[in-house]
Amino acid sequence: MALDTFRAKLLHQFTHRWATYEGEAARDITTNELTNSSKSVTPRYWVPTTAVAERLAGRWDRTWLIGFRNIVRVTDERTSIFGFLPLVAVGHSMPLMYFSSYTRQGFRRAESE
Numbered sequence: 488m489a490l491d492t493f494r495a496k497l498l499h500q501f502t503h504r505w506a507t508y509e510g511e512a513a514r515d516i517t518t519n520e521l522t523n524s525s526k527s528v529t530p531r532y533w534v535p536t537t538a539v540a541e542r543l544a545g546r547w548d549r550t551w552l553i554g555f556r557n558i559v560r561v562t563d564e565r566t567s568i569f570g571f572l573p574l575v576a577v578g579h580s581m582p583l584m585y586f587s588s589y590t591r592q593g594f595r596r597a598e599s600e
Contacts, residue, residue, distance in 0.1 A: 499556075503572045504528050534576035547585050550574050554581040 499505035504521060506513045507528040520526045556568040557580045569584075577583060 499570065500568050501570070503570050530575075532576075532578070539574070539576050552577070553584045553586075555584070556580070557582055 502521065504516055504526065505528075506515050507520075508514075508531045509529070511531070513531070516526070516528065550573070552572045552574060554570060554572055554577055
């Protein structure tokens with residue numbers, strides 16, 4: 488079994504479904520596709536589920552991740568673009584943040600990889 492490998496270009500503010508791959512090329516998701524909650528993105532690469540579980544072992548036990556775009560364009564309105572992701576593999580252009588604990592009031596002590 489394999490998991491999607493998310494690259495930063497698939498993520499944007501408020502959505503983990505910003506773009507998808509069609510063959511070798513990435514394209515933005517259309518508004519119609521974005522409003523369809525059953526539409527999922529197609530990644531370019533896949534990673535074995537066991538590799539992701541081994542990498543996260545002892546570090547993260549939740550079914551979601553927080554990642555950010557390592558590279559943004561000059562035209563982006565924000566200097567950082569963060570997003571919540573399902574449990575997937577990520578590429579080098581999307582570092583993850585792990586939190587040692589969190590409460591209803593917020594997160595504590597973030598660690599970035």
